[in-house]
Amino acid sequence: MTTYVLKTIWRHRTRTLLTVTGAAVAMFVFCFVGSVQEGLHRLTTGADADRSLIVFQESRFCPTSSRLPEDYSRKIEEVPGVREVMPIQVWTNNCRASLDIVVFQGADPEQIRRTRPLTLTDGDWQTFSSQRDAAIVGRNVAQRRGLKTGDPFSIGEISVNVTGIFESSVPSEENLIYTSLAFLQYTRGLDAAGLVTQHEVLLTDDADPDRVASEIDAVLRSGPVATRTRRKGAFQASTLSDLVDLIGFAHWLGYACVGLVLSLVATTTVMSVQDRIKEYAVLQTIGVRPLRAMRLVLAESTILCVVGGISGTLLALAALEIGGFAIGAEGATISFQPSLALAITGTLVSVIVGLAAGIAPAVQAASVPIVNALRQA
Amino acid sequence: MALVELRGVCKRFRKGDETITPLDHIDLDIEAGEFVSLMGPSGTGKSTLLNLVSGIDRPDSGTITVAGTEVTKLSRSKLADWRAANLGYIFQTHNLIPVLTAYENVELPTLLLKLTASQRRQRVELALEAVGLSDRADHYPRQLSGGQEQRVGIARAIVAHPQVVVADEPTGSLDTETSEQVQTLLQRLNKELDITMLMVTHDSDVAAIASRQLVLDRGKFLEQSGTTPTRKTDGDEMIKQFG
Numbered sequence: 001m002t003t004y005v006l007k008t009i010w011r012h013r014t015r016t017l018l019t020v021t022g023a024a025v026a027m028f029v030f031c032f033v034g035s036v037q038e039g040l041h042r043l044t045t046g047a048d049a050d051r052s053l054i055v056f057q058e059s060r061f062c063p064t065s066s067r068l069p070e071d072y073s074r075k076i077e078e079v080p081g082v083r084e085v086m087p088i089q090v091w092t093n094n095c096r097a098s099l100d101i102v103v104f105q106g107a108d109p110e111q112i113r114r115t116r117p118l119t120l121t122d123g124d125w126q127t128f129s130s131q132r133d134a135a136i137v138g139r140n141v142a143q144r145r146g147l148k149t150g151d152p153f154s155i156g157e158i159s160v161n162v163t164g165i166f167e168s169s170v171p172s173e174e175n176l177i178y179t180s181l182a183f184l185q186y187t188r189g190l191d192a193a194g195l196v197t198q199h200e201v202l203l204t205d206d207a208d209p210d211r212v213a214s215e216i217d218a219v220l221r222s223g224p225v226a227t228r229t230r231r232k233g234a235f236q237a238s239t240l241s242d243l244v245d246l247i248g249f250a251h252w253l254g255y256a257c258v259g260l261v262l263s264l265v266a267t268t269t270v271m272s273v274q275d276r277i278k279e280y281a282v283l284q285t286i287g288v289r290p291l292r293a294m295r296l297v298l299a300e301s302t303i304l305c306v307v308g309g310i311s312g313t314l315l316a317l318a319a320l321e322i323g324g325f326a327i328g329a330e331g332a333t334i335s336f337q338p339s340l341a342l343a344i345t346g347t348l349v350s351v352i353v354g355l356a357a358g359i360a361p362a363v364q365a366a367s368v369p370i371v372n373a374l375r376q377a
Numbered sequence: 378m379a380l381v382e383l384r385g386v387c388k389r390f391r392k393g394d395e396t397i398t399p400l401d402h403i404d405l406d407i408e409a410g411e412f413v414s415l416m417g418p419s420g421t422g423k424s425t426l427l428n429l430v431s432g433i434d435r436p437d438s439g440t441i442t443v444a445g446t447e448v449t450k451l452s453r454s455k456l457a458d459w460r461a462a463n464l465g466y467i468f469q470t471h472n473l474i475p476v477l478t479a480y481e482n483v484e485l486p487t488l489l490l491k492l493t494a495s496q497r498r499q500r501v502e503l504a505l506e507a508v509g510l511s512d513r514a515d516h517y518p519r520q521l522s523g524g525q526e527q528r529v530g531i532a533r534a535i536v537a538h539p540q541v542v543v544a545d546e547p548t549g550s551l552d553t554e555t556s557e558q559v560q561t562l563l564q565r566l567n568k569e570l571d572i573t574m575l576m577v578t579h580d581s582d583v584a585a586i587a588s589r590q591l592v593l594d595r596g597k598f599l600e601q602s603g604t605t606p607t608r609k610t611d612g613d614e615m616i617k618q619f620g
Contacts, residue, residue: 010476033436287459374433
């Protein structure tokens with residue numbers, strides 16, 4: 001009976017190709033939307049998002065508008081529960097939402113190495129630490145911009161030499177370019193000597209992040225610039241709030257894609273069964289049970305959907321892997337990454353949608369009035 | 378007890394305001410090994426009777442028993458199982474599955490039985506040999522002539538070694554020469570394999586190959602002739618081997 005199903009699919013190649021292609025395109029979009037959702041989720045949850053704080057200038061959003069004294073770090077370090085403070089100068093080429101945002105973060109190279117979850121895949125820390133205009137580039141930026149170790153890279157007023165490419169267990173980190181703090185502070189146009197954009201605060205294991213954040217703001221209230229301190233995840237979600245709303249809305253697009261596949265495969269299968277209703281009557285006449293006829297139709301719709309769905313999912317994962325896509329705004333970025341969860345979701349959705357799409361035509365094939373169907377020309 | 382027994386079988390259809398009764402309290406016994414032909418004008422219920430015996434249609438009243446099983450009592454699924462094991466159906470328009478080869482078409486009914494792969498292969502090969510189409514096993518229906526398609530249909534009907542084979546106008550769509558070949562084949566299968574056959578036909582020449590001819594008109598049998606069941610005779614070695 002498997003031969004019958006496979007040969008039926010092969011015999012109607014044009015129909016099969018169109019259905020599989022449609023399902024593949026829809027599942028491609030579904031996985032892409034899924035990767036954006038995952039990216040946002042990763043950005044706002046997890047240890048990095050929950051166990052570190054960002055101290056930013058109060059009522060400011062874009063990195064270019066936040067200017068905090070660098071020596072705030074000493075006062076912050078005195079707050080109980082603070083393990084380490086990293087002053088960071090941020091420079092971005094675009095404060096608006098962009099698919100090719102370039103974000104530089106300037107910090108002490110040794111501190112970057114010690115505190116950030118980075119692994120150099122090319123280059124070395126020593127060169128990064130010793131050269132003033134050295135930069136290590138996140139894997140995604142390097143992919144998007146075609147950068148490799150040894151390349152010069154200029155954007156706006158900033159010119160750096162790429163001395164390494166890094167991977168990170170925090171995917172959004174792979175959209176950053178790290179330089180030394182001094183380099184970025186003294187870049188022409190920034191005029192930020194002694195100033196930083198933000199302080200990143202690492203907490204001790206037993207510290208309550210919200211309590212420490214309140215205490216930091218209270219301590220710095222007497223300083224020249226008022227601050228607002230939040231968990232890193234909350235800070236990034238707030239920074240990307242416009243995008244978060246859009247991404248929240250985009251999950252409906254994912255559901256729409258699933259609906260599209262369902263409708264496409266169901267329509268194709270219904271038409272196929274209607275065209276071959278006499279064939280199903282013949283099969284039942286020679287002894288195929290109605291339930292088995294049902295299974296044949298379900299197998300057909302599921303195979304079409306799974307082949308299309310898995311193709312679309314794999315293409316999406318490959319595009320995400322190769323493309324290094326990210327969307328960002330105001331210095332924060334959401335990384336679109338392939339993941340095992342996405343592959344499993346894509347496959348499961350394909351199987352479930354394939355089965356669901358086949359139910360109506362399967363019932364039609366199983367309950368065919370045999371005598372009437374055999375009379376058809 | 379006869380192999381096929383119909384008792385008081387009634388079938389009615391509604392056509393607009395009119396009620397048509399193609400079968401009106403029909404009684405019929407068909408013995409094992411018999412070859413019965415059923416003739417009559419169009420719309421007199423010949424095919425309906427065939428469909429009722431096959432269990433693909435249900436009577437409004439009466440009982441139909443085939444090989445000891447009262448088919449009128451079986452559910453749709455049970456009927457399918459029963460047909461797979463006990464009934465072969467030869468269609469007028471062959472009704473082969475177009476995406477399957479001759480071999481695969483003949484193999485279909487055996488997939489529904491508990492047979493090993495080698496048993497299936499042996500049965501299919503012998504059925505194809507019995508209808509003289511071993512050399513066309515890999516051909517698709519579109520690559521076969523009408524007569525060859527019908528012979529594949531016959532091989533498909535006998536491959537599961539059914540108790541009864543029903544044939545609905547098996548020569549209706551064939552030219553004279555091919556029709557004669559098919560008639561001969563059906564006769565040989567009946568005589569040499571002792572297969573019980575019930576055949577519907579419009580053609581009195583075709584009906585004559587049967588051991589008993591029935592004429593149905595306005596829901597009743599009009600006449601019967603040749604009531605002696607055929608006997609198994611020595612015949613073609615291949616067909617005997619199949620049996």
